Amino acid sequence: MTIDELLRTGAGRLAQVPTDSPRLEAELLLAETLSCERSQILAKLSREVTPQEQADFERLLDRRATGEPVAYILGYRDFYRDRFVVGPGVLIPRPETELLVEFAEKWIKSAQVSRPQIVDLGCGSGCLGLSLVRAASGSLLALDSSAEAVATTRENARRLALDQQTTVLQCRVQQLRPASLPEHWSWGEVDVVVANPPYIGRHDQQLCPWVKKFEPPEALFAEDEGYREIGEWMVVAAQLLRPGGLFLLEHGANQGERVRNTIASLGEFNQIQTYRDLSGWDRMLAAVRNQKSPTRI
Numbered sequence: 001m002t003i004d005e006l007l008r009t010g011a012g013r014l015a016q017v018p019t020d021s022p023r024l025e026a027e028l029l030l031a032e033t034l035s036c037e038r039s040q041i042l043a044k045l046s047r048e049v050t051p052q053e054q055a056d057f058e059r060l061l062d063r064r065a066t067g068e069p070v071a072y073i074l075g076y077r078d079f080y081r082d083r084f085v086v087g088p089g090v091l092i093p094r095p096e097t098e099l100l101v102e103f104a105e106k107w108i109k110s111a112q113v114s115r116p117q118i119v120d121l122g123c124g125s126g127c128l129g130l131s132l133v134r135a136a137s138g139s140l141l142a143l144d145s146s147a148e149a150v151a152t153t154r155e156n157a158r159r160l161a162l163d164q165q166t167t168v169l170q171c172r173v174q175q176l177r178p179a180s181l182p183e184h185w186s187w188g189e190v191d192v193v194v195a196n197p198p199y200i201g202r203h204d205q206q207l208c209p210w211v212k213k214f215e216p217p218e219a220l221f222a223e224d225e226g227y228r229e230i231g232e233w234m235v236v237a238a239q240l241l242r243p244g245g246l247f248l249l250e251h252g253a254n255q256g257e258r259v260r261n262t263i264a265s266l267g268e269f270n271q272i273q274t275y276r277d278l279s280g281w282d283r284m285l286a287a288v289r290n291q292k293s294p295t296r297i
């Protein structure tokens with residue numbers, strides 16, 4: 001059998017799984033099987049595969065057929081400009097989250113902030129904060145309550161050669177205090193806070209069952225119909241940011257209005273705006289810390 005024939009069979013099998021891109025997934029899984037890049041298999045479509053390679057590919061297809069995400073099978077996901085290691089226990093980076101990195105990168109450039117101090121709340125794989133610190137050449141404090149997430153962010157920082165400018169803490173956002181900040185970091189002096197908290201309500205019926213089955217619940221679900229972490233994390237962001245600092249928060253498609261109202265009611269931010277993702281859904285809140293000294297807790 002040739003690579004081309006195997007890809008057709010694989011894509012046919014993956015068409016049974018809920019995915020928008022069975023052919024692409026088949027290509028990625030075959031590239032993994034043959035230990036090469038996807039572009040290399042596409043350049044050799046007429047090459048014959050061995051029975052062993054065929055059997056190895058079938059095993060990956062079987063895993064995918066149970067709904068296991070491709071990123072967990074491959075052990076990585078490409079996000080923004082880099083490749084991030086991921087595994088079960090860590091949320092797979094989503095394309096819509098790139099909106100936060102793009103926005104923050106432009107903001108840092110136009111505000112001419114040199115060597116920005118960036119905090120990533122609920123860092124997961126580290127995709128948000130690490131992408132940003134790479135683009136903006138600043139320093140990063142990333143934190144997450146999950147031990148797997150902390151280990152994965154550290155691993156990604158090391159692989160991307162960003163470990164010198166990155167500190168990763170295992171900590172609940174709500175428990176962050178001035179005394180828990182590492183050296184050179186101070187309450188009320190951070191330039192940018194990015195956050196992608198869990199924001200799905202526990203009884204949300206629209207969540208894809210495969211996401212629920214394979215991805216970590218603490219990365220997905222929050223109490224109060226998905227609003228609890230959002231509300232509590234924005235208070236912490238207000239403590240961390242310097243006057244004029246930027247807060248970016250990812251939220252669910254139908255949460256824009258309530259999130260804007262909640263942050264406005266704190267009285268700590270201005271320039272509060274919701275931005276849409278490429279599919280046209282409300283996805284990100286941007287707000288700027290007021291020009292007065294931050295509230296102490």
Ligand SMILES: C[S@@+](CC[C@H](N)C(=O)[O-])C[C@H]1O[C@@H](n2cnc3c(N)ncnc32)[C@H](O)[C@@H]1O
Nearest residue numbers: 093122123124144145146172173196197198219
């Ligand atoms: C939606 S995921 C985002 C992961 C990553 N930032 C991304 O965009 O792919 C939310 C992350 O927040 C972490 N988390 C949930 N509740 C937390 C809390 N109270 N304090 C700190 N981290 C928390 C989860 O472990 C998870 O890694």
